[in-house]
Amino acid sequence: MEFILKKWIGGLLMPLPLALTLLLISLCLLFFSQRQTLAKYLTLASFLILVCFSFLPVSYQLNKPLERQYPPLLIAAHDFDYILVLGSSGIHDPNLPITSQLSGTALSRFSEALRLYYANPNAKMIVSGSGFGDTQSHAQLLTTLAKAYQIPEQHLIRLDNTQDTAQEAQQMSAIIKGKKAALVTSATHMSRAMALFKQYDQMPIPSPVTYLAKDTNFDLPAYTYIPSAYQLNKSEIAIHEYLGKLQRLLLSFNRKENSEENKEYDETEH
Template identity: 35%
Template sequence: MFELKKLISSFIYPFPIFLISSALALYLLQRGNRRRAKILFVFSFAWITILSYPPFSALLLKPLENAYPKVQLHSPFPRYIHVLGNGHTSSQNIPLSSELSLTSLARVNEGILLYKSHPGMKLIFSGYGGGDSVSNARKNSQLAIALGVNSNDIVILEEAKDTAEEAIAVKKIVGSQPLILVTSASHMVRASSIFRKNGICVIEAPTDFLVKKEDTLWQFPSSGGLRRSECAFHEYLGLLWEKLKGSL
């Protein structure tokens, strides 16, 4: 089911839709259907241009990223910090910090900052390896240890493939105790809802913000704008999927 979900979703993101519609337009043009081919070409380029336009992509992402503010902790402090997994590539030819994706780096750094700001906390890393021989949880923990975190204060959950499985796994550890949840700001709405659905007392600590300031209208479409739209699509599709499954 997990692999099927990934396969289907890969075809309904902004850039794949652009490629599919462009390919279909070329096919129609080859078959002599110039009118429909022209309509599809116009749609394809309008679609990718709008979704690459930074102010528009910000409108898509802001409702997700603004749902939770920067975390403010108050005594008594929670014992556990859970950093959700993302991606990495194991390689002996590059530094450890470069093996992690930018999203993973942001999440791990936020987890470490929270860990070091209040003594006595435990860091939980989760995430499977995907096609990599090393799990994302273990790779993230390696960076945390390299940056000064005591290995005795780290718990790794290497089997969880998605957010729902991460919630189920960590529930067995924290029980009814409060948990600081660290993930990307865009992902926090879905992650927090899933964790709360599983009976976990969550304190949201969003990081990895992609919309950091107000965009001016006088901008050109860019890869950064498209990345934000892709991120928004990923989360809205994820929310829809969880609702269809009854997980939210």
């Protein structure tokens, strides 16, 4: 229930649903009330949210601080014992090749894991991700893809029931237990993932992929600054991470308060 609630709240706070909600409220006020001024302000706010978050400089500035906290792993050979691949998304459709059943993000993470595996052939690859009602879990889809690239089954470990990064960090930490491991996930997601692994006293080596804020040595054409759904999607990915960080901060604060209350209670009792 908590997982579903988190997904609903997070989804509704994304720029597009938020802008549409404000627009719907403004239309209701416009047609069914006398609060015309408020309706105009809400319409303007809806417009500005969509335009701003669909703009390249905004999506770039949102993503870059997240992506640059850990450098890319340029040298693949590190004698890793484990390669940890965090789950993404995909849909099991047997009428399609396995490469078409997984999302672009999942394929990007797997390609990095494959690069690391070829440089560390004795490592075991841990793939994760629930199916969320699908006929196959995300971990199963990744396993099928790994076998297609000739990775032996005995080098694969599947975690089929992880619904989020917190569960992945918990289960993977129990497996690696201080062994040398590489952590593969999106660059925007890496800092939050590493923080969760640190909770279990594990420090895998970050191997971030799927960079959304890339620097260039040339001036971009003017048309790239036209607001687009692609830039809006990049902004939403960053906002999702900031909301995740905020949730973790609130949970940490709540645990600290409860701990202090319990301590005060124990002192009062004794």
